[in-house]
Amino acid sequence: ELKVEQNPLFLSMQEGKNYTIYCNYSTTSDRLYWYRQDPGKSLESLFVLLSNGAVKQEGRLMASLDTKARLSTLHITAAVHDLSATYFCAVDIPGSARQLTFGSGTQLTVLP
């Protein structure tokens, strides 16, 4: 059974600071997705990582994938309040009818 673990589960940070969210998974996969969810809202796709060493950046967020370590990171640079949300990673198992297994989410609060 695939397990996807995120840490930390809760993160409070000051505006302007940097931090990293980690996503570990237990089974070989080379497809990993990051989503953002605002309170009471749906999920918005942020990044699609499809190979070992993949790196994607959008604004103050950068995601990377290390398939050998079964680890993805979401790095936040110079955080701003608008980044406050819950961030989920999800792993896609090839041959599994393209199901996604989600981590528990990291609830990020950026304080002024």
Next chain:
Amino acid sequence: DGGITQSPKYLFRKEGQNVTLSCEQNLNHDAMYWYRQDPGQGLRLIYYSQIVNDFQKGDIAEGYSVSREKKESFPLTVTSAQKNPTAFYLCASRWGASNQPQHFGDGTRLSIL
């Protein structure tokens, strides 16, 4: 605009009642999915469908049923056998075998009366 429409936004269920959540997409996606999200938790897969007239159970299918009679539509019925139905339900879709991310609807929040 293309997208996924879920309705209703809020739904209340009485004891012993079945309720149906609607999910419609006009993205021409082959695959559709239903997830359940409990407060402070990640998403858990209930059912998924890769093509019309075919669907498979996910991790928590007990107490739920689905149909896929049309490509655009994937309704979820929460039956009276689901003893703890209070949750946020999200529908998603994706191109059948692509690497593209799943697209999500806005969700339905179901509560017990």
